[in-house]
Structures are given as C-alpha cells and as structure tokens.
Amino acid sequence: MKIIVILVVASFCRGKQHVCNVYFDKQHDGMFADCKGRQLRHFANDLPYNITALDISENKLESLINGTFNNFPNLTYVNLNANLLTNLESGVFKGLYNLTTLLLAKNKLKHAFPKGIFSDLGNLQTLNLEQNEMRSYPDWAFPPLTKLHSLYMDSVPVPVFGPGFSSLANLRVLQMDSTFLYGGDCSINKLTNQTFQSLKGIELEVLILNYCYGLNDCEKGVLEPLMFLKHLEMSSNRIGLQNSLQLLHPLVGRNMSRIWFNRTVSPHSHYKQDIDDRILTAKSTEYLTKICVEELSLRHNQIILVESGSINKQPLRDCIEVLDMSKNNIVGDGSIFLMFPIFQRLRYLDISYQRQEYALPESQLLSRPNNVTINFPHNFTYFDATLIAYAHFSSPVITLLNTNNLETFRIGYNNLNGLNHIRGLENVKNVYLSGSEFGTVTDSFFYSFLNARKLSLGNCNLQFVKRSGNSSSNILNGLRAVEYLDLSSNNLRYFPVLPNAGKIVHVNLSHNSIDTVSIGENTYKSLALLDMSFNLIGQLSKETRSQLDIASIRTSLKLKVEGNIFSCGCENLDFILWLMDTSAIYESDRDFPCIQDNGTMTGTIEVAKNQLNIHRHCTGKLLLSLTVTCMIVVLTSIFIAYVISKNPTRYRNIVIRMFGFGVEYVTPKQFEFTFYVGYCGNDVPFVYRILRPGLELCFRPVRLFLKDREVLPGKDIAEGIIEGVNGSWKTILVISPDFLKDSWTHFTITSAVYAMSDVIPKRIIVLLVGDVLVKDLPDCLLNMVEEDCILRVKDYMEEEGEEEGTLCGLLRNVAGL
Template sequence: EPHTHRRVMARSLRPLHLLLVLLLCVLGCSHAGPGKAVCRVVRLTADCSHLSLEEVPADLPANITALDVSHNRLRKLPPVVLGRYPQLQLLQAGYNSIQALEADLCRMLPLLRKLRVQHNVIHLLKEANLVHCSGLTELNLASNRLKLLGDPFLPLKSLVSLDVSANGLSSARLGTQPQMGGLRELSLSGNKMSTLQKDDFSCLCNSSVQVLRLGSLPLKNLEPGCLKPLEGLRELVLDGTKLGPNLTDQLCQELKGSAIDRLSLRDVHLTSVLHTTFMGLADTNITAVDLSRNEMSSMANGSLRWLRTLKLLSMEENNFRQLTREMFVGLDSLRSLVLRNALAKSRSWYAVIEDYAFSPLRCLESLFLDRTTFRGLTAQTFSGLVSLQYLNLSWSKFDLKIVTNESFASLSNSPLRTLNLTETGITRLADGAFASLGNLSTLLLGYNFISQNLSGSEFRGLSRIQKIHLSFNNQKIRLTSWSFQHVPTLRTLMLRRALTGTLDLKPSPFQPLQELSVLDLSNNNIANINSDLLSGLHNLRVLYLQHNNLARIWKSANPGGPLLFLRGLENLTVLELDYNGFDEIPAAGLQGLRKLQELSLGGNMLDFLREGIFSDMVSLRSLNLQKNLITSVQKSVFQPALANLSVLHMERNPFDCTCDSILWFAEWLNGTDASVPQRDSYVCNTPSAYFNKTISQFEPLSCRDTTPFQALYVFTSTTVLIVMATALVFHFQGWRIQFYWSVLVSRTLGFREVDRGEERFQYDAYVIHAQKDRRWVERHLLSLEDKQLRFCLEDRDFVPGRTRLECIVDMMRQSRKIVFVVTETLLNDPWCTQYKAHHAIQQVIEESRDSVVLVFLEDVPDHRLVRALLLRRGMLRSRCLLNWPPQRERRPAFQQSLWVALGSSNRIQ
C-alpha cells in the first residue's frame, strides 16, 4: 500500500513538474529576451519601450535627442550609461521599477529638458537628487510613493510643468521657500490631501502657475486664502473631488477677484446649485465652467447670474427634470451650452423644456441637446435664440415623428447654420418642413425611419443649404425627378442605405444640383440607372457607389451596350465602386477621369482588364483592387495606374505566378516606394510550384534569357509534330503510299527488270503451297495471269507420265521466281519442307539467283522459317517479302507489290 500511494502521488505531481519546467523556460526566455531586443531609432528618437529591458541600452547612437525606455523592468537610471547620450533632451522612463533619481543624472545630461518617470517606486526625494536639473522644463513624478525632504524642487528654476499626482501626499506644500519661478502647470490630483492650508502654496508665490489640478482629492476643508499665492491662476480642475454644495461655495469665495478663466467641477457631488453658490465668481472674468456628471436635479432660479462673462457652460449627464427660463438668466455672454444627456429619464414621465427657456441666451451660438429625452418641441421652445448657429438634437427622444413647418418655427429668427436630427425617430418630412430655416447650410437626418417619396417640396425654403445627410434610413426613401429641385446650392448629399426603387429616371433627380461635389449612393442595391444619371455634375469630386448591384450596366451584353455613366465627371477625385459584382470594365468606362486620385474596385469579380482603361488616370494616388479574380498584372494594362501611385491594395487575388502574368508586377513591388499593405496576402494560386506562396517568393531570374530558346522551342516542337504526323500517316496509310509509288515507278520504268538469258524461262513463278492453301492460290494468284503473268502449279502444269520429283526439278528450272505461300500448314508439311524447299534453295545457290519470294498468309516467327525452309527474312530483299492484308481495300496494293517482286531482277546485288 505505501508503494501504491507513492505511485499515485508521483503521477499527480507530474503536471506540477511539467508546469515548473515550462515556467523556468518562460523565465529563461524572458530573461534572454532583452539581450535580443532591438530598439527602434527614427530621426534621433530611440524607442526602447515594451522590450522587458532590465538595463538601459548602451549601444544606441550617441546623437539621439529623445529616449523612451518606458514599460520595461528598469530599477535605476544609471548616469554613466545615459552619459553616452549627451544631447538627450527627452527621457521617458515611466512604468518601470525605478527606486530613486540619482544626483548625477542631470549632470551627465546637461541638455535634458523633459523627464518623465511616472508609475515607478521613487520614494525619498531631496534637493540633492535634482541639484543639477536647473534646465528641466517638465518633470512627471505621478504615481510613485514620494516623500519630500526639504525643498527638493528648489533647483528647478526653469520648470514649467510639474506632476506629482497619485503619490499619497497629505499636503500640497512642496517646499518652505519661494521656488520654481517659471512654473505654469501643477498637478496634485489623486493624493491624500484633506485640507488646503493657507500657506500650502506659499512656495509658489513668485511663480506664474496658470493651471492647477486638484482632482480626486478627499478635501474636507479650505482655509481662507489658500489660493491667494496663486494670483496668476487661470484654470482650476477639481474633477472627482467630492466638494458638495458647501465646499463649492467656499471654493468660489476663494477665487473671488482672481484671474480664473476656466473652472472644471465634474463629478464633485454638486447635486444642487443655490443662489449664492457662484457668487464668489461675480468679480472674475471666468469664461468656461464644467458642471457635468454631478447628478444635479435642481438649480435655483438666477443662480447663474453671477457668471456674466461665461462663454461655455457644460452640464451634461445630470438629472434635471425641468429647464426653466429663469435658470439661464444672467448668462448674457454665453456662446456654447452643453446639455447632453442632462435631463432626467423615467418610464412614467418626461423632462420638460419650458417655452422661452433659452430666451435669456441671446448670444448663444451652439446648443447641445443630444442624447436627451424630453416631452417635445413647441412653437416657442427655442424662441429668443437670435444668435444660434448650431443645434444638436441627435440620438434624442422628444416625439418628433413628422417634421412640419411648425416643428422649428421657434428658430425662424435664428441664423441657424447646422441642424443635427440624427436618430430622432423621424418617419416623415412634411412639405416645407424646414421653410423657416432659410440660413441652414447643414441638415443631418441620418439613422431615422423616413419612408416616403421625396417630391422636393420637403426642402422648400432651404435656399442656402450645402449639406444634406439622409443616410441609414432603412432604404425606404424613393427619389423622383424633382426631389432636389429647391436646393440647387447643395454641395454634399449623403444617401447611403437610404433609397429604394429605381434611379432610372429622366430627368435625373440630381440634374438641378450643379454645385454638388460629394454624392453618396452606396449600400442601396441599385441595379437600374441610365447614362444620364450624373449628367451635368461637372463639380462632383467624390462619388460613392459601393455595395450596389451595377454589374449589368458595364457588361458588353447589356442591351444598347455598356452604360458610360461616368462620362463628363472630369473633376472627380474619389470613386468607390466596391462590391458591385463587376466582372468586366468597358474600354471607355473610366475614360476622362484625369483628376481621379482614389479608385476603389474591391470585392468585385474582375478577372480581365482591357488595355487602356487606366490610360487617363495620370493623377491616381490610391488604387484598391482587392478581393477580385485578377490572375495577371500586365504592364500594358497597369503601368499608367501604378506610375504615380502612393497606396496599392491588390491582396486576395488568385495570381498566376508565371513569367508572362506576374514578372513585371513582382519587379514593380520590389522596387516601388508606394505603400503596399498586407503583402503577405498577395498569394499565388497557379502554377502548382508557387501555390499558396506570396508573390515576393516569385523568382524573376527564372524568366531571364528565354528569348534565344524560343526559336529552338518552336523548331523542336515543329519537328516533333511533323515526325509524329509522318509516323501516324505511314502507320495507317503507308501501304497506300507504297502502292501509289510502285504504280508510278512501274508505269514509268516498266514492270520487269531486263536480264540477259531470261528468255529461257517458261514460267514467271513456281508456286509452293500447302494443299490447304490451294483455294487461296487459285483465287488470288491465278487471277494475275490475265496481266501477262504465268504461274507454274503442280496440279495443272506437271507433265503426265513423268515422276513428281522430275517434274518439280524441271519446272523450277523453267521458272524465274519461286514463290512460297507461307502458313503454319506449309511449315508442317514434310514434303514441302524436306524436298521442295531444299531443292529450291540448292538451285538458287547453284545458279547464283536471287529468285525466292515469300508470301505470308499468317504471322510466322523467323526461327520457324529457318527450321522449316532454311530461310531468314534478312536473306531476301524487302520487295520479296509480302504480307497478305486482311483488309479488302489493301489487296490491290498487295497485287501491285507481288507484280513488282515477280518482275524484279534475279541478279544478286
């Protein structure tokens, strides 16, 4: 049992052992990593961040002026190493584990101006640490654990910005004597200060601090005069410091008579504003106050009247239930009011904006009411805003389903230039809906639910309009030929994912828009247009037509031919035609676009591009042809487009990586200065040798010096083809050629070759055959006797009364040729093989005659001939070796060959 227990324990500890080994490997790799890490040096700036460094690199260029070693594992900043870079002006060493600033650091870096060591573990800081840092202008010590000893910042006479936030400091006192005379910005946020004492900033009495950040402090008390030393203070930030109404009132009293210009009180628990809350600011020239995120639900009437110089007031993300006219009384100089998400929300009731609520704001130019829910608009909601130029109601809910001519009648006396009604639930625009807004230049109606035929009367009265945004209206808007007849000044028209129906209208809906420069018709599934859709838009600069269904209009098979709908757009600079299903571009489809700088045809089905389609694009800077079916990038097609290109996107195409298809493009990619993102996505599809490899792996040298071999290739290919053709002809029709050649020779020279002494022969041939082959002889040989040939046959020509042996010998001597009809039966006949054949061969030898002719009715091996007839095929001339053809059409040729063989000379050559 103990042994069993040990085995179980060992098995259970194996995963732990593996984990430990893996951890050691990781630590080892991490430790070894910094030695292999490489810093990036660009324009005298060395970036060594995020490299897990444990020491400052000592091998960087000596003339660098900026060094970033943040986000590493440094424990110190050794002056000896950093002294190798004497021209250093910026040192970033944040997010490390640095424990102290060594005294010689600034002495070794006499030109250092900015030192950032935030998020470290620096603890004790005394004057000796910074004694040589008089030239510093910025010091960031945020998020350390500082403990200040004496006057550590006394030597920093040139310091402009100091950040000691989030250090656990319990007091704002940074020294005991005046110092940092040039300080402009001080951050003390995120510390543990509960009280601002009267003399906390006394050491800065000679400085000109303009920005003071005291955010996220646990302040409980402000001693009178605590901010008095900061006479030049212009911006005070207390975001996240829980002041409450009382401490806010006290703070404003401390700022009384100061030079304060901007005050940020975001998230300070200022749930309500009393009459006296901002009284202390009455004697200031404050211009901006931020009261956002305070869950403010009420504001006493007239409580803002003390802020008469205020120009910007932000109260976003609060909980006001009602906006009254008295709320904004006294804000005579206010230019911008931000009430984004400032009204309370409830399922049972809506916040109310009273009539004339904004009437005191006669200088207001910008009003932000976006992401707000309120009861609705009335005829007097915005009355009194006689200077309003920008109104933002986007993403708000206020029951505006149908926009009528009364919806914004309260703005009839306002010089409104921009109206943002994005995502406000609009379903319909009534006739003359914006007639009271004659100065409007920008109308944003995107992300609504408008569903209607635009007759044109909806925009009546917009005599100065320049931009209309109707995008993302669920594709329920139908255009007519008169939709924009009342807005001839329009320059930008956005209709992305907004239209339904056809654009094959005459006249075109866009014909009145002679000043149009930007047109967005993308994502509308447009399929039917005509060639005059964009006619007359000579000022058009940007055209978006991506994500439609325009493939048919550029097809050669389109009835009437391809539609050249881009003709006349000579000033076009941006054209996007992505995802339209294009599989071809007509030769004149992109002609005349000499000023085009950006062309996008991605996501289509283009596989072949005609020469000359890019010939007019002399200004092209960006070309997008990604996700098509392009296999070949020919110089004759693409050179005009790529000549001046800055950005190219052609990834994700099935490239054919052969010399003819891709050589020029591969060389262009290797030598271009243009930006070509995602080069790893330029992948070869064919041939198999380069399948799934990038174009950068294509070897151009394989295409070099191929010209001398082209002629050889053509010659050898032609020769092989001729030889093959000749072989095939001779194989299937050789007998016919031989037949005609034999006939020609015979007719020209005669059938017989004249030999002296041949007049003694009575027969042309003595025929030796088996008895079984007699019928063949009578049928196919005797028929030749009609053509002046005479054969000697045993059964017919032997003399009666004489012995058979005597007749055989005598008849052979009287015959010019001896013909063997060779079959297996003949070879097995002992009479033929043992006597006739022997006697025939003996006679040939004795008389030195070449007179044997073999006619093969069957395929007989050569060794059988030797054994039976004592003959080999090689002993006879080829004309004397005949094969009986089974095909009927070849038999005349056989007879001609037999005639030639029987007529040939018997003389041995």
C-alpha cells in the same frame, strides 16, 4: 599615461550627460527640456538653468521637496502629469514667479496641498489637477492664484468649491470631467446649490462637466451663481433631458455660445416618465428658447418627438447657428425638420441617425412626393440627414435653394430611389448619398455634383457600366473637381473611367466584382489610394504591375487588395512575388489567400517562401510536357510516313480534296439526326411547343437531337453536347437572354463552331428569341455564321397552316430541305 587621462575625461563627460533632450522651442520662447517617459524616480537637477519649459510627465516621481525648482527661475511651463506623486512640500514651487502653466493630472495628490503651496504662482494661468483621487477641494491653497484663467479639477462625489476659490478673479474656464489629456472617469454623483456658490462674483464663462455617468442628482439652482456663463457642457450623465433643461432657468435672457446636453438619459422606473423625458414640448423648452444661444446640441438623448413650437421661438430662433439633434429616435412625418429655414442664422444642422425603435403604421411614415424642394437658410454650410427615413422615398428631382454657402450635404441611407437629378449641389464640396437605390443613371445625374471634391455613392445599385467589352463609359465626366470618390458595393463588373484624372486622390471601388486594375502610367497623377479590396482580382498583368510601380514612385500610390482571392499557380508565381515586394500595396501584412493549380487554398507568404520548389515543380512539368510532345510528334511522323509509303495513291487523293478538288458534300441521310437544337432550360416551352411539332410532327418530319430527350441520365453533359453536334447534319442555336447567361452557353457555341466544315454549308442556324440583338452574339459566332442564317423568331411567327411562312418552314428552306 595619456590614454588613461583620455579615458577618465571621457568617463566624466558621459557621467554629466543629460537624460533629457534640451532644445529651443518657439512656442515657449526659450529652451525646452523634454524628460517625458524616461522612467525617472528623482527630479533631474542637472538641467540648464535657463530652460523656460519642462516636460517630466509619464515618469515615476513619488514626491517633490522644497526648492526643487530653485535653479530654474525662467520656467513658464511645467508638466508633471502621469507620475506617482503623493506628496508636495509647501515650498516646492518657490521662485516660479513666471510660471503660467502647471499640469499635475493623473497623480495621487489627494492630501498633498499644504497652505501656501501656490504662494509664488501669482502669474499662473492654467492649472490641471484631474485624476488625483481627491475627496474634497483644498480651497485654502488657491487664494494666491489671482490670474488663473483655466482650472481643470479632479471630480469628487459631491463637489463644493469653498471660500478660497472666490479669490480666482480671472477664472474663465472650469472643467471637472477628468478627460483632459489622459481621459478618466468622473466620480461626481450630485451637484447642489452650494457647489458653485463661492464663484458667484467671478466671471466664469466656460463650464465643462461631461462623461459623469454617475451623476443622477442635480439641484435646480446649481447654475445660479454663474452669472457670466456663456459655454455649458453637461453631456453623458443620468440627470435626464427634462431635468437638464430646467437647470437653464438662471440663464434666461443671456447670450451664450454653447449649450450641450448630449446623452443625458435618466433611468426612470415608470414607462410614462421615460416617455415624457423623451419628448420636447413648449413647456420643457420654455427656458431654453429664452436664451440667445449660438450652438445647441441635444444628440443621443432618445428623443422620440419634437412638438411644433418647442424650439422655434425667439430669441433662440434668431440666434441659433449650430443645431445638433442627431442619434435620437425621432418619429413622425419629419415636418419639424422642414421648419429650419425660419432659423435665419442657422449654418449647421445635424439630424442624422434617427433610429426608430417602434414599428410605425404606414400613415406615419415619410410621404412620397414626386418632386422635393428644400429651402435652406442663406448662411447654411452643413446639412446631415443620414438615415432618417423609414419608408421608400421616391423623387425624380430634388431642388435645394440657397446653397451658395453650403459645403457639406449628407442624405445617405434614406431609401431614396428613382432620383435622376439634384439641383442646387453644383458648388457643394462634400456630398454623401451612399445607401440609396439609384439604379440606372445618366450623365446628367453626375453633373449635379459638378464641383464636388468628395462624393460618396457607395451601395447605391449604380448601373452605368457598359456590359459589352471591358471598358466603362465616360458617364462620370461631370465630376470635374472630385478628389475623393466612393463607388463601393455597387456590383460594378468593370473598372470605370475615373473623372478628373489629374487631381483625383482617393478612389474606393471595394466590394464590387471587378477583376483587374486599369490605370495608365501618366493618367492619374495625384492618385494616392485606390481601394480594390473585396473584388474578384485573381492576378494582375505585367503591364498593370509596371504601371502601379511607376505610380507608387511618382505619387506614392497605394493599392488595397485585401479580400481578393489570388491565383498562385505556376503562371502567376511572378505576380505573387511582386505582391510581396512592391511598395504599391497598402497592406503591411501581405499574407493574402490564394488558390493553387490543384484547387487547394494557401497564403501568399507561404508561396513566396517556397518559390524555388514551386518554380522547379512548374519548370519540371513544362519540360516533361515538351519532351513527351516531341516524342509523340516524332513517333507520329514516323508512323504517318510509314502509312503513306504503303498507300501513296489514297493519300494523294486526300491531299487533292484538301485543296478543293473533288469535294463531295454530305447529305442529311449520312447523319442519325437532322438538327441538333441548342437551348437553355428556360426555353424548353419554345422548343417543345413550336420547334418540335413544326419539324418532327409534320407531314415531312425530320429528327431532332434534344438534350433533355437524347442524353441519358448519368451521362456527362459535355459529352452529350459534343455527340449531339457531331451526330447531327446541322445545328440550331436558340439564343435568348437566358441562354446567354447559361453556364453551358460558351461550351455549346464552341462545340457547334468547331464542328463546321466546307462539306456542310450553313451548318449553324441561329434563332434570336426575346430581346436579344445581333450585336449581343459572341464574336466567335458572328464570324462563322452567315447573315441569312440568323433569324429573329418574332418576325416569322405567323398562323399555323401557312407552313412556308412559318418559322419551321423557313428553317427548312435555309437548311436546304
């Protein structure tokens, strides 16, 4: 019996459980009921009576009846957005005297506003009615909302705010672009002089009318009733820039905080009208320049010309603080932008992305001064001139004045080259110079950004990495405060020594030619993201992997490696498994491309799935190799022992010669060729015009092995090199910058070194051609060649006839001929 009672009580408790989360919320100073997205078809009536905020948005409510909120008198916030509401009874909001925010966006309330529906909402301050399929505004419902501050209205084709809206004495913000919270389309086609007439006595300060792409007709007096307007946004429409500027006539002489006319392009049918609409003249801006506006944005308007005197007039000139003219097509010499220092209060200027549509004559492109000086206003904090130049802009030094308050400086992708110093950026936090052609830079260049926290130098053709060894120079030491560093797309070959090791957070080295990652366990203590994508990383050593794992635990470091093609052969199987399991890799999808030992492509996930089979295959090959090797060693030992037992005296003499007793040196007569000449294709003229005549066509000729002459067509090149080196008494290596870059360089040098022996002294002779230095020679060659066998060609190129002083005569002396 007790068990039955317990089950009944438990069932009753489950039945009374709330479908909403209820908790205390500081923002609403009380209990908050979160019923968002619960698929509710009916209002949740079992909520606590003392809730002060209710979010029942994104459900399936279709109607609300009278008395719905009778049990919740303390509500100050109600969110009913994104439901299926089509009907609201007149008493649905009865008793909500404390309500300050009511959100009804994205429903279907086009005819659901009976008279008196808002009668108890005298304290309502924010009302959202966007996206409700309205065709007109129910002005009869609004008179009770005397304290309404912000109104977000649904857009209608030809909006008119009727007499009922004249009671909204405290209305300060009006938005009709359907973008609040959920976004949406604006259906307004036309604004008339009657649209805001009923708001004439109201101190409306903010009017937001963006993204009305169908709006192409606007009467000139539409803003006249809004006598207290301070903030105007009318972007993304088809009114046209010139027509938009004419709407400002009623605002002349006022102080305004913002005017936005972005992407307001009229579809003109005539070419001349289209051109006229894209030119700012003193006439078209006559009303704008008479308004004291703090923020002006005319971005994305296809403006092609800004005439002198069009925007630099008072009071605009003395009031403007933020000016955005980006993403236009402004052409000319750019002199209009050099006038911005006269705007003394200007602190933000964006003139970026002036995409040119026409091919300009050279005379109209930006000039090319030797040095540039830019004078900023005293309060300047932000400057963006990315992608505005259309010609190569060469300047060794750029000097910026009045940069004490400057925080962001962006001049990337302006064909800027030859720059070695920028003065005035020492205290600027964000610097963007990507897309320039700096080439070789010195450490003084990086001291230009002494306190930069974010520095972008991607795609700048930077050349500052050492070409010998695997370490980069410390040229970046001047970046003592950098936290974000972008060195992507610079064709870097080695991992650089990063600056500010203890504080750097984000490093972008993607799209380079780096084949490894070099970070110490305790070096980069704050590094959180290292982008090594699209490099030449084939695998990472165990030490590097261990360092990355430790850094991942210590600083949550993530390494981006997409775009690299890994090696997944037998020796790298542990690396592939690490790649799948480590927390140090940024990508969630770990299926990277990799190359198997047989040259076929596969994916890392496939390798990880078949790891056991691959391990057996690799181990089997190793054991087979060891077994075969051991058998060969045993059989060879037996054979050698047998041969020695048959000829003990002969092999005793061989051993004696091995220890230097009775060594006989070989002579040139014992070889088919006297010299093997190693060279690359670009050095053929030197070999055939100087070496060959001086050695083969003289009165004491010797025979040369020249690969272009001696190696028959179709024969393997490697085999020809080996035969030439072994069949020649000595080897002459013609080493030039091109030879060091040649694909056969390593093989040729290695073959010559392997052919050296004690019975042929000084078997390798090196000729340095061009700008090659001794330190540029490979270590394996320097360790084997005697110093007097390394000759610099230009030191011995004298007049013909003095054979003992010529290069070929010296070669004979060195070779002992």
